[in-house]
Amino acid sequence: MPRPAIDPASTRIAWIGTGVMGSSMCGRLMDAGFAATVQNRSRAKTDALVARGAKFAATPREAAADAGVIFTMVGHPHDVHEVILGPEGVLAGCREGAILVDMTTSKPSLAERIAAVASERGVTSIDAPVSGGDVGARNGTLSIMIGGDKEAVDALEPCWQAMGKTWILQGGPGAGQHTKMMNQTLVAGGMMSICEALLYAHRAGLDLNRALESVASGAAGSWALSNLGPRIIRGDFAPGFFVEHFLKDLAIVLEESRRMNLALPGVALAEQLYRAAAGQGHSRDGTQSLILTLAQLSGFAWKVEN
Amino acid sequence: MPRPAIDPASTRIAWIGTGVMGSSMCGRLMDAGFAATVQNRSRAKTDALVARGAKFAATPREAAADAGVIFTMVGHPHDVHEVILGPEGVLAGCREGAILVDMTTSKPSLAERIAAVASERGVTSIDAPVSGGDVGARNGTLSIMIGGDKEAVDALEPCWQAMGKTWILQGGPGAGQHTKMMNQTLVAGGMMSICEALLYAHRAGLDLNRALESVASGAAGSWALSNLGPRIIRGDFAPGFFVEHFLKDLAIVLEESRRMNLALPGVALAEQLYRAAAGQGHSRDGTQSLILTLAQLSGFAWKVEN
Numbered sequence: 001m002p003r004p005a006i007d008p009a010s011t012r013i014a015w016i017g018t019g020v021m022g023s024s025m026c027g028r029l030m031d032a033g034f035a036a037t038v039q040n041r042s043r044a045k046t047d048a049l050v051a052r053g054a055k056f057a058a059t060p061r062e063a064a065a066d067a068g069v070i071f072t073m074v075g076h077p078h079d080v081h082e083v084i085l086g087p088e089g090v091l092a093g094c095r096e097g098a099i100l101v102d103m104t105t106s107k108p109s110l111a112e113r114i115a116a117v118a119s120e121r122g123v124t125s126i127d128a129p130v131s132g133g134d135v136g137a138r139n140g141t142l143s144i145m146i147g148g149d150k151e152a153v154d155a156l157e158p159c160w161q162a163m164g165k166t167w168i169l170q171g172g173p174g175a176g177q178h179t180k181m182m183n184q185t186l187v188a189g190g191m192m193s194i195c196e197a198l199l200y201a202h203r204a205g206l207d208l209n210r211a212l213e214s215v216a217s218g219a220a221g222s223w224a225l226s227n228l229g230p231r232i233i234r235g236d237f238a239p240g241f242f243v244e245h246f247l248k249d250l251a252i253v254l255e256e257s258r259r260m261n262l263a264l265p266g267v268a269l270a271e272q273l274y275r276a277a278a279g280q281g282h283s284r285d286g287t288q289s290l291i292l293t294l295a296q297l298s299g300f301a302w303k304v305e306n
Numbered sequence: 307m308p309r310p311a312i313d314p315a316s317t318r319i320a321w322i323g324t325g326v327m328g329s330s331m332c333g334r335l336m337d338a339g340f341a342a343t344v345q346n347r348s349r350a351k352t353d354a355l356v357a358r359g360a361k362f363a364a365t366p367r368e369a370a371a372d373a374g375v376i377f378t379m380v381g382h383p384h385d386v387h388e389v390i391l392g393p394e395g396v397l398a399g400c401r402e403g404a405i406l407v408d409m410t411t412s413k414p415s416l417a418e419r420i421a422a423v424a425s426e427r428g429v430t431s432i433d434a435p436v437s438g439g440d441v442g443a444r445n446g447t448l449s450i451m452i453g454g455d456k457e458a459v460d461a462l463e464p465c466w467q468a469m470g471k472t473w474i475l476q477g478g479p480g481a482g483q484h485t486k487m488m489n490q491t492l493v494a495g496g497m498m499s500i501c502e503a504l505l506y507a508h509r510a511g512l513d514l515n516r517a518l519e520s521v522a523s524g525a526a527g528s529w530a531l532s533n534l535g536p537r538i539i540r541g542d543f544a545p546g547f548f549v550e551h552f553l554k555d556l557a558i559v560l561e562e563s564r565r566m567n568l569a570l571p572g573v574a575l576a577e578q579l580y581r582a583a584a585g586q587g588h589s590r591d592g593t594q595s596l597i598l599t600l601a602q603l604s605g606f607a608w609k610v611e612n
Contacts, residue, residue, distance in 0.1 A: 166520065190496060193493075194495075197488045197492045215449075267499075
């Protein structure tokens with residue numbers, strides 16, 4: 001059944017999970033004219049949005065009560081489970097006819113289950129994980145990968161527009177999450193090869209910036225090489241994306257591929273190396289810090305003179 | 307000692323190895339005004355260049371005799387060894403003061419050895435492997451990665467200009483080959499992750515073209531994903547680059563990294579998978595055919611409806 005487009009002027013949204021990404025994304029929806037109720041485990045992280053006029057709610061259930069659209073952007077699948085399906089979760093409090101949008105990178109199977117439970121309560125649930133990082137969230141240039149009901153997704157057009165540059169309905173419930181897992185599979189192999197290529201070049205005695213110039217413009221070129229390669233060379237391991245979050249994603253890829261009886265040796269290797277990186281204390285470093293672990297593996301420390 | 311730039315009007319070049327890449331590259335030098343002597347193991351492959359005015363020589367030694375610059379573009383390191391260092395090779399016949407440019411992707415250590423032997427005979431040897439494939443060779447848009455003497459490289463400017471879009475001196479003898487090995491390390495991990503990502507998406511039931519659209523524009527994007535992804539989806543495994551040549555390159559990366567005591571687990575895995583691809587009969591398919599082997603690994607055949 002076609003739905004009218006959501007009207008920012010007459011719709012209150014709820015936003016559960018106001019971390020770095022969530023705060024920026026909720027802020028963009030408020031910029032677009034939506035009234036917002038916000039909720040977060042540590043309340044301090046909602047302060048900035050409250051100062052801009054958002055209402056604070058103590059629980060996801062409360063936050064959802066008077067919202068037409070409820071967004072969730074939390075950490076792990078178990079957090080998604082709790083804020084949506086738990087006793088104080090969104091589905092315990094939201095109105096019939098509401099739309100629930102989980103933007104957390106989470107399990108496709110959980111997205112399917114939430115959609116089924118939501119549907120029994122007259123609620124439409126959409127999975128819509130994103131790619132594009134903190135910068136994309138701030139600037140509204142995310143790529144949003146969507147799974148769920150087409151009519152609801154179409155009605156949410158003003159929301160996608162506020163947050164994204166690309167938003168594509170990939171299929172039914174879980175399809176957004178599956179597309180994000182495809183994305184992370186690409187990122188895993190890409191990052192591993194960038195780190196190995198720079199280690200090779202370093203040990204071969206090449207000037208890394210000059211070598212990067214030769215390889216980045218041709219068939220070996222990638223977004224990650226051009227954007228993270230220079231950071232690795234200058235020893236900048238500040239997180240664009242945390243190793244610990246990437247490990248969560250790789251675990252989901254492997255769990256799903258296990259279910260499909262699909263061997264993915266490259267992802268499996270990358271997951272092991274990132275597991276080692278976490279063991280070496282790099283959980284809260286950026287994913288490009290994998291080079292530290294790969295250097296360590298061969299008994300030396302990554303340190304490049306500039 | 308600075309050298310004057312090579313003058314196409316008064317310089318004869320020799321070109322050894324007129325395969326797909328070599329023919330196009332030699333043709334571009336002839337377009338730029340160079341007179342050429344050509345040599346190839348199977349003579350028929352020189353016919354087109356001879357029809358355009360090139361002189362045929364029976365051996366590399368003969369071809370090199372009256373050339374100011376000698377280019378080699380052959381298959382494997384043992385071919386490089388034979389056409390340059392062998393009894394009928396370039397160094398047995400070329401003039402003192404000549405410049406030898408090996409554009410084959412070959413071993414860095416062999417490039418160093420050739421440079422040393424050449425130097426004893428008053429010849430300057432440059433290693434200059436390329437990236438950019440048959441299309442780049444035809445259009446003169448190759449990325450040329452150069453190792454060797456700066457003065458000689460500068461003097462060759464008119465030659466680089468005829469063949470390349472980017473040419474960068476990376477260091478002394480062997481540095482061009484090392485940079486190419488860095489390039490192939492990137493290509494290996496990139497291709498493996500593209501194949502795994504498409505397999506995942508296929509098994510998850512996604513529409514592959516639509517999923518590709520979501521992931522190609524963001525942080526997972528790469529030249530290979532945008533250019534080879536669509537070919538894999540439509541089942542086009544025609545070679546841009548042969549599996550058997552890529553296996554040669556990966557063997558060199560692993561041999562060099564062994565010498566450096568550098569573990570490169572991603573390259574090692576990719577080499578094993580490409581080895582399996584060759585075992586399954588894909589030596590003369592393009593590198594994107596790795597997906598056939600990865601699908602086979604999980605017991606199914608890659609076949610996508612369009």
